[in-house]
Amino acid sequence: MKWNPDSVLNVLGQTSYIDDVAEPRDILQAVIVPSPSAHGRLLRIDTQAAGQKYPGAHFLTAADIPGENQIGNNLPDETLLVDGEWHFCGEPIALVLAPTRSEARRAAALVKLETEELEPVTDPRVAAERGLFILPPRTMRAGAVEKAYARCAHVIEGRVDSGGQEHLYLETQGAIAWPSESGGVRIVSSTQWPTGVQKASARILGVPMNRVEVETTRIGGGFGGKEDQATAWGCLAALGARVTGRPVKIYLNRHEDITYTGKRHPYSSDFKIGLDGEGRILAFEADYYQNSGGVCDLSPAVLARTLFHAVSAYYVPNVRVTGYMCRTNLVPFTAFRGFGAPQGIFVVEAALAKAAEKSGMPVLELQRRNLLKAGDTFHYGMPVEECRTDQSVSRVLENCKWEKLRKEIDSFNRQNRSKKRGAAMLPLCFGISFTKLLMNQTGALVHVYNDGSVTVSTGGVEMGQGLGRKIAIIAAKSLGIPVEWIRVESTRTVTVANTFPTAASSGTDLNGMAAQLACAEIRKRLIAVAAGCHSEAKAGSAAPGLVDYNICDGEVTRSGKPIGLSWNELVARAHSERVDLSAHAFYSTPGLFYDDKLENGSPFAYHVYGAAVVTATADVLRGTFTIDEAYIVHDAGDPIDLLVDMGQTEGGFVQGLGWAVLEDLRFDDEGRLQANTLSTYKVPDIHFVPGMNVEFLTNVPNPKAVLNSKAIGEPPLMYAIAGYFAVLDALKAARPDVEGFYDLPMTPEKALSFLTR
Numbered sequence: 001m002k003w004n005p006d007s008v009l010n011v012l013g014q015t016s017y018i019d020d021v022a023e024p025r026d027i028l029q030a031v032i033v034p035s036p037s038a039h040g041r042l043l044r045i046d047t048q049a050a051g052q053k054y055p056g057a058h059f060l061t062a063a064d065i066p067g068e069n070q071i072g073n074n075l076p077d078e079t080l081l082v083d084g085e086w087h088f089c090g091e092p093i094a095l096v097l098a099p100t101r102s103e104a105r106r107a108a109a110l111v112k113l114e115t116e117e118l119e120p121v122t123d124p125r126v127a128a129e130r131g132l133f134i135l136p137p138r139t140m141r142a143g144a145v146e147k148a149y150a151r152c153a154h155v156i157e158g159r160v161d162s163g164g165q166e167h168l169y170l171e172t173q174g175a176i177a178w179p180s181e182s183g184g185v186r187i188v189s190s191t192q193w194p195t196g197v198q199k200a201s202a203r204i205l206g207v208p209m210n211r212v213e214v215e216t217t218r219i220g221g222g223f224g225g226k227e228d229q230a231t232a233w234g235c236l237a238a239l240g241a242r243v244t245g246r247p248v249k250i251y252l253n254r255h256e257d258i259t260y261t262g263k264r265h266p267y268s269s270d271f272k273i274g275l276d277g278e279g280r281i282l283a284f285e286a287d288y289y290q291n292s293g294g295v296c297d298l299s300p301a302v303l304a305r306t307l308f309h310a311v312s313a314y315y316v317p318n319v320r321v322t323g324y325m326c327r328t329n330l331v332p333f334t335a336f337r338g339f340g341a342p343q344g345i346f347v348v349e350a351a352l353a354k355a356a357e358k359s360g361m362p363v364l365e366l367q368r369r370n371l372l373k374a375g376d377t378f379h380y381g382m383p384v385e386e387c388r389t390d391q392s393v394s395r396v397l398e399n400c401k402w403e404k405l406r407k408e409i410d411s412f413n414r415q416n417r418s419k420k421r422g423a424a425m426l427p428l429c430f431g432i433s434f435t436k437l438l439m440n441q442t443g444a445l446v447h448v449y450n451d452g453s454v455t456v457s458t459g460g461v462e463m464g465q466g467l468g469r470k471i472a473i474i475a476a477k478s479l480g481i482p483v484e485w486i487r488v489e490s491t492r493t494v495t496v497a498n499t500f501p502t503a504a505s506s507g508t509d510l511n512g513m514a515a516q517l518a519c520a521e522i523r524k525r526l527i528a529v530a531a532g533c534h535s536e537a538k539a540g541s542a543a544p545g546l547v548d549y550n551i552c553d554g555e556v557t558r559s560g561k562p563i564g565l566s567w568n569e570l571v572a573r574a575h576s577e578r579v580d581l582s583a584h585a586f587y588s589t590p591g592l593f594y595d596d597k598l599e600n601g602s603p604f605a606y607h608v609y610g611a612a613v614v615t616a617t618a619d620v621l622r623g624t625f626t627i628d629e630a631y632i633v634h635d636a637g638d639p640i641d642l643l644v645d646m647g648q649t650e651g652g653f654v655q656g657l658g659w660a661v662l663e664d665l666r667f668d669d670e671g672r673l674q675a676n677t678l679s680t681y682k683v684p685d686i687h688f689v690p691g692m693n694v695e696f697l698t699n700v701p702n703p704k705a706v707l708n709s710k711a712i713g714e715p716p717l718m719y720a721i722a723g724y725f726a727v728l729d730a731l732k733a734a735r736p737d738v739e740g741f742y743d744l745p746m747t748p749e750k751a752l753s754f755l756t757r
C-alpha cells in the first residue's frame, strides 16, 4: 500500500475524534466558568440564580473535588478549579454540567462571581524585574567568555524578541468520561499523554491509578498543545462523571480553545557575540526572558531545550547562556513543535545577522565559517558525531544555485524600486531525546491472533504524524509479513502502562523500537515452532539449524527457500502447541546521561541536521510580501515511510513560517488575548505556501534509531527562520541605512514600520 491509511481516512473526513464518539442518552455536556480577567482572587461563587433557572444543571467547584485539587506535573502550582487566586484569563473556576451544551453555557453565564482584581503582569522583563520566577534561572557555560572578548575584532550586542504561537490543531481539546463500577472512571481523551491524564485524574478523584483508564484512538493534531495542556479537560470530565454518576463530555469550541489553552512561549532576549577578524565566533552570551505564563506547565523543559540549542548548528568555544522562567498572567505557555529551540535559534541567527551588518562580512560566510563539524564538542559537553551541517549547507546552496540566485536578486533589486527580493540560508542541528532522562521510555504489546492477524499497541499517540503507519511497517518487517496484516491499536493505559507523552519527535524512535522488540520475541518463538523444536528453544538450547529458518512475505523459508509453510499455518501450529502468541516489550534509550549541577553530559541520542534556503519578494511601499521558494536539504536517515517524512518536512516548515512571518499572537496590557478567532489570528493557507523543493540526504543510515531512521516531527519547523531573514533581506535592499531588527513574527505591519523608519 502506497498511502498511509491514516492519511487517507483524514483526507476523506472518516477519522473518528472525540466529537464523533456516539453519545449515550444520559450524557451531560460540560462547560467551564472561566476566570474573568488575567489576575484576581475568587471570594465567593453564587450559583443560586443559575440553579433556579436551570434545575437540570450541576455546578461543581473546587469544594467538590474528592481528591487533591492539583494537576501540576512539574510543580504543584496548577489547580484544576480556582481556589483563591487565579493566574490567567480563562482559568477554570467552576464546571457546569447540563443535558445540552447550550443549556450548560446559558447556566454558566448566570453564575455570579464575587472577586477581587489583582494587578496583571504580561511582560516577561517586568516579571523578571519583580522577581516573579517559576524556578531559579538556569545557566549553561563552556570556556570563558570574558577572556575571549579580549581577542575579538567585533563585539556586538542586541535584543531579540519572538512571539507566541497558537497550535490550531484541527480537533480542539476535549474528553469524555464514564463512571466505572470500580469507583473510578474510563476516559477517552484527545491527549498526547494518556498516562498524564490518568495520573492527574486519579489525584483529582483521590483514587489509585488502577481505577482510571484512559484511551486515545488518535488525535486531530497536537503539535505539543496536548502534551500537558490536554490534562485539565480529561480531569474535568472525570470529575463531572464521578460526582454525577453519569457520562460527561467536555469539548471546547474554537474560540474557547484559543482563549483558554497554552501556546508557544514568547521570548525576549539579550545577546552579546564576539568574532575574530576572520569571522570566527569566539564568544556568545545570551539572557532569555521566557514568558512562562501563569503556571509552570512544561516551561522548565522548554527552557532547557532553548539553552541546549543556544548556538544552533555552530561551534562556539566560549558560551554563557542563562534562561529566566518569568511568571506572568498569560495562558500557561507550553510545548509547541520545536519546544524552545526555535526561540533560541532565532537569537543566535539574529546575532550573526547583526554581526554581518557591523563587520561587513556576508552573513552566509559567517554562518559557513562557524558550522559544527565532527570532533567538536557541544557547549553542554556532548561530542559532535555524524555531523552533516557542511554537507547539507553545500547541497542546499547547489540546489538553489545560490551564486546565480544572488546575482538575479541583486539585478532585480537594482531594476525595481517598489519591489525587492531577498534570500537567506539556515543550517539546522536539533537534538533528539527528551531532555528529561526519565521520559525516554515506553512499552509495546503485540498479539498474534490464531488466524494470523496481528495487533500492535504501544504508548505512542497517533496525531497525524504517521506514527501508526511507521509502527505497522516496523512490525511487518520484523515479523516477515505484509503490512496489511498488522493493525495498530488505540493507545490505552491498561495495555501499555506508565508511558510519557508522544513528543520530542521521538514517538517512532521509542515506540517503534519497543514494537520491534516485542515482534522479535514472537518471531523467535514461531521460528522455533517452524523448526520443530520450540520446547528446546524454550529451554534455552537453540537447536542446530534454527538460524536457517526465516519468515519472508508471510512464508516460512529455510536457507532462503520456502518450505511450504505459510504464516497462518505456522501461527495455527504454534497455537496448537500452546505457544504464547503475545509479547510485551520495554524500551528505554541507551547511553543518555546528564549532570544537572555541572550542566554537562550527553542528553541526546543523536542530532538531526539539515539546511534551508528561503527566498521572498517584498512590496516595499506597502510592507506586504510573499515567500517564494523554499529549498530544504534534510537528514532523515533511512526513512521508514518516505511520503510521511516528506509530509512532516513540508508541514513543519509551513507551520514554522506561520510563526516566523504571519501569526500575531497579541495580548492586551490586561492580559486578554486579542487575536482569539481565525479572523484575527492569521495562519498560513495554501496560497501562502511557497514552492517547496525538499531533498533528503541519501545513504545516511542512523544506527541510533529503529530501522536506521531519524526522528522528523519537529526539526523542519526551524527552517522557517530563514523565511524571517529572507523578508528582512528584501526590506534591507530598500533601506540599507536601517539597522536590522529582530522582532518575530515579521508581519507586514512590522515590515512597514521598518521601511518607514
Ligand code: MTE
Pocket (backbone or CB within 6 Å): 220, 221, 222, 223, 224, 336, 337, 338, 463, 464, 465, 467, 502, 503, 504, 505, 506, 507, 508, 648, 712, 713, 714
Ligand atoms: N504532525 C501532525 N500531522 N500533527 C501533529 O500534531 N506534532 C508534531 C510532529 N508532527 C504533529 C505532527 C510534534 S510537536 C511532534 S513532537 C511530533 O510530531 C510527535 O510525533 P513523533 O514523535 O511520532 O514524530
Ligand code: LUZ
Pocket (backbone or CB within 6 Å): 298, 301, 305, 335, 338, 339, 433, 434, 435, 436, 439, 503, 504, 505
Ligand atoms: N517535551 C518534553 C518535549 O517534555 N521534553 C523535551 O525535551 C521535549 N522536546 C521536544 C518536544 N517536546
Ligand code: MOS
Pocket (backbone or CB within 6 Å): 192, 222, 223, 224, 225, 227, 335, 336, 337, 338, 339, 502, 503, 504, 505, 714
Ligand atoms: Mo512536540 S512539541 O514534542 O509535542
